[in-house]
Amino acid sequence: MIIVTNTVISQPVGKFLVITRKLNEKNLPFPTNWSELFGxxxxxxxxxxxxxxxYLLHLAQTRPEYNIVGLEISNQSMEKAERKIQKAGLHHVCAIHTRAETALHHLLEPASVSEFHINxxxxxxxKRHSRRRLMQRDTLDALVSRLLPDGFLYLATDVLAYAEMSHELLAETPGLENTLDAPWVDSLPGRxxxxxxxxGIREGNPAKFFRYRRNHQPAPDIPTLRELPVPHLVLQTPLTASDIQAQFAPMTHQAGNEIFVTYLNAFFNQRQNVLLIEVTITEPTIEQHIALMLFPREEPGTFTLKYGTLGSPRITLGLHRATAFLGDWLVNLHPDSRILRASLQTER
Ligand SMILES: C[S@@+](CC[C@H](N)C(=O)[O-])C[C@H]1O[C@@H](n2cnc3c(N)ncnc32)[C@H](O)[C@@H]1O
Structure with missing residues (x-):
């Protein structure tokens, strides 16, 4: 028998094989209660x-009195970390498959972290990629907001230009104080x-180390983004799901400045008369690749539009906007179509 769990460790337990489901932004609560997760x-x-x-393992081995969370976007790094954590038999450290930006805004609460380490x-x-940098104003503000008073932000970089850019940004951050006598140093104890x-050392670019402490100035007000109520839309149309599929072509929708939705494909399941629309939703704090589904209702000519489980969607403003725009598109396909009811949010 196979049991799929959300636990960090995967190992044979008696005659059962327990398979790890990677911890990630899809399966962790918004926000996550870390004490509960680690027990x-x-x-x-x-x-x-x-x-x-x-370094994550080093932190875990030298800091047994902490819960330690690593954030990564690389699958390969996740696998390495999970193997190393399991081999070391450590239960106070875990790896989370997520963009740091998503974890900062959705998984972590204000004033909850004692130390951030970024190496x-x-x-x-x-320049055109600069929005992808971790060290930028929005992300640094989120880091400051998540730090506890007197908490630490450690940063290391072997790239001089990145060090200079980070120094400027950090120096202009009222919620942080440099604990070093210089903007950065070339070594820190315990690393x-x-x-x-x-x-970097091999290539003649030794690392520059920053150590900042969270002071008692007010932090930027960045609340944790929790999930919204479920979006839901009921519509009436003389068209069949198969007619709708025939009219579908890939399209994009922009909601405000920050939400981008792409409708990629429409798949029709004839047996169940269900239309599945594959969608990507990009929001500043989270990117999702999910499905919206059009289900027939008992009353002929009426359908429900809601999200499917594919891609484990999180209920964000982007998901609401993606549902609303698709609903509008659907009713515009035929003059006798109309929305009967909708439960949709247009802003947080
Ligand atoms: C240059 S490597 C450094 C790895 C390691 N810290 C070291 O010093 O050897 C940068 C790492 O950050 C990860 N990464 C990049 N952007 C990220 C993001 N937004 N959130 C989480 N991890 C990210 C990459 O997958 C990669 O493993």
Whole structure:
């Protein structure tokens, strides 16, 4: 028998094989109660972009009195981390498959983190890629908001231009104080050399280390983004689901400045008379690839539009806007169509 669990460790338990479901932004509550997840109420350390997970393991081995969370977007790094954590038999550390930006806004609560560690973030040198940099005003404000008073932000980079840019940004952040006598130093006690740090040394670019402390100035007001109520729309149309599929062509929709929706494909299941529309939704804090479904209702000519379970959608404003726009598109296909009821949010 196979049991799928949400636990961090995957191992044979008696005659059962327990398979890990990776912890990620899809299966963790918004916000996450970390003490509950770890089964122990301990202060929290978060590492962003742990790469080969050596530093994450080092943190776990040297800081047993903390709960330690690593955030990563790379699948390969996730697998390495999970293997290393399991091999070391550690229960106060876990790896989460997520963009740091998503974790900061959805998983972590204000004033909840004792330390953030960021080692060698991807520099994204080109100006047109600068919005992808981790060190930028919005993300730094979210980091400050999530830190506890007197909590620490550690940053290391082997890229001089990134260090200079970070120094400017950090120096203009009222919620943080530099704990060093210089903008950065070339070593800090208690560290191990990470993979990228070693590469920097080999290439003649030793790392620059920053250590900032959260002071008692008010933090930027960035509440945790919780899930919204379920979006739901009932419509009436003389068209069949198959007629609608025939009229579908890929389309995009922009809601405000920040939400971008792409409707990629429409698939029709003849047996169940259900139309599935594949959708990507990009919001500043989360990206989703999900399905909206058009189900026939008992009353002929009426349908319900709601999200399917494909892609494990999180109920965000973007999901509401994606449902609303698709509903409008559907009723505009025929003059005798109309929306009968809708439960949709247009703003938070
Ligand atoms: C240059 S590597 C550094 C790895 C490791 N910290 C080290 O020093 O060896 C950057 C790491 O950050 C991860 N990463 C990049 N952007 C991220 C984001 N927005 N959220 C979480 N991880 C991210 C990448 O997948 C990669 O593993």
């Amino acid at each position: 122990a109420d301990r202060p929290l350390i978060v590492e962003i972009g742990f790469g080969n997970a050596d 060698n973030p991807d520099p994204w040198f080109k 191990i050399v990470t993979k990228y740090e070693a590469r």
